[in-house]
Amino acid sequence: MGYLSPPSTHSNMKSISPTKDEKGELCSYDSWLGKHPSALDNFEEVMNIAEGKEIVVFLDYDGTLSPIVDDPDQAYMSDAMRSAVREVAYCFPTAIVSGRSKDKVYEFVKLRNVYYAGSHGMDISTPLGSSKYEDQKHQIKAVDEKGNHVVHFHPATDFLPTIQEIIKVLKEKTTRIKGSIIEDNMFCVTIHYRRVKNDEDVDVLREIVKSIMKGYPNFNISGGRKVMEIRPNVNWDKGRAVGYLLESLGFDNSNNVLPMYLGDDKTDEDAFKVIRQIGRGFPIIVSSIAKDTEASYSLRDPADVLTFLIRLAKWKKEPVTENK
Numbered sequence: 001m002g003y004l005s006p007p008s009t010h011s012n013m014k015s016i017s018p019t020k021d022e023k024g025e026l027c028s029y030d031s032w033l034g035k036h037p038s039a040l041d042n043f044e045e046v047m048n049i050a051e052g053k054e055i056v057v058f059l060d061y062d063g064t065l066s067p068i069v070d071d072p073d074q075a076y077m078s079d080a081m082r083s084a085v086r087e088v089a090y091c092f093p094t095a096i097v098s099g100r101s102k103d104k105v106y107e108f109v110k111l112r113n114v115y116y117a118g119s120h121g122m123d124i125s126t127p128l129g130s131s132k133y134e135d136q137k138h139q140i141k142a143v144d145e146k147g148n149h150v151v152h153f154h155p156a157t158d159f160l161p162t163i164q165e166i167i168k169v170l171k172e173k174t175t176r177i178k179g180s181i182i183e184d185n186m187f188c189v190t191i192h193y194r195r196v197k198n199d200e201d202v203d204v205l206r207e208i209v210k211s212i213m214k215g216y217p218n219f220n221i222s223g224g225r226k227v228m229e230i231r232p233n234v235n236w237d238k239g240r241a242v243g244y245l246l247e248s249l250g251f252d253n254s255n256n257v258l259p260m261y262l263g264d265d266k267t268d269e270d271a272f273k274v275i276r277q278i279g280r281g282f283p284i285i286v287s288s289i290a291k292d293t294e295a296s297y298s299l300r301d302p303a304d305v306l307t308f309l310i311r312l313a314k315w316k317k318e319p320v321t322e323n324k
């Protein structure tokens with residue numbers, strides 16, 4: 001089984017926080033690495049487990065394929081990363097699972113040979129004919145720009161008008177908080193405060209958002225990397241999206257499938273948990289600091305991710321050479 005048991009103290013975790021040891025002291029990165037070993041340093045071990053299995057690759061976008069930057073509209077991925085993802089997607093079914101709207105993440109990634117799940121998995125497109133998912137109400141059959149028959153899955157469609165109303169109110173009420181950005185992610189909303197200069201303004205922004213959202217009980221507020229995220233209260237997240245994609249791509253009954261998920265943020269933890277529940281696969285956290293996580297393996301940053309993806313594609317094409 002390609003899977004390491006989670007440290008027992010990490011179960012039922014609600015958010016990512018710095019990891020503490022038994023004495024309540026912050027863990028060093030090196031001791032954390034003992035529990036979440038580098039997927040690069042242990043590449044051969046990982047790929048020995050993967051040998052003969054059907055690998056499916058899931059990739060988060062921000063902080064995984066692109067470095068974190070101040071301006072969310074400038075979070076470009078490098079050409080080298082694009083080329084590595086393209087190669088990986090030629091070798092294995094590959095999906096990008098992002099908090100951003102599907103269209104926006106496609107604008108950054110620009111690859112046609114990967115699947116996209118935007119809005120934290122609330123906007124997924126897959127080829128027609130594959131999905132046996134019972135929630136027909138939220139599936140729309142369509143023909144894409146290449147003439148392919150596809151299915152769009154939108155479990156939160158009913159919330160769209162309210163989301164637009166929330167965005168309007170948020171924009172009106174937060175104009176005085178310099179540096180704040182309200183990002184329309186289609187089925188969810190992100191409130192950015194990375195560029196808000198002082199902590200008092202961040203606190204005021206938080207209070208404004210909380211106060212507005214009291215009027216919208218069907219929505220939840222969660223956190224991320226210098227963001228607040230507003231999501232409709234539907235039982236759906238990146239973990240459910242991974243399950244949906246595996247099923248839609250025909251891997252639901254396969255005992256041979258090995259999902260590999262690379263992500264850096266709190267919302268990726270839902271996907272890590274699902275892979276743990278499947279009992280096979282590699283939940284890999286991208287982090288240069290020790291933090292509580294359900295992931296088994298780690299990579300330090302997008303540069304590590306790039307090296308890992310290049311090696312992964314090379315392993316598929318030249319397994320013997322890569323394994324030497």
Ligand SMILES: O=P(O)(O)OC[C@H]1O[C@H](O[C@H]2O[C@H](CO)[C@@H](O)[C@H](O)[C@H]2O)[C@H](O)[C@@H](O)[C@@H]1O
Binds near residue numbers: 072192
């Ligand atoms: O699921 P993801 O693809 O990781 O998306 C999560 C959020 O990522 C973006 O925000 C983060 O990256 C920005 C650009 O580097 C950075 O400025 C921000 O502070 C980060 O939180 C994106 O803008 C959000 O909409 C996504 O929800």
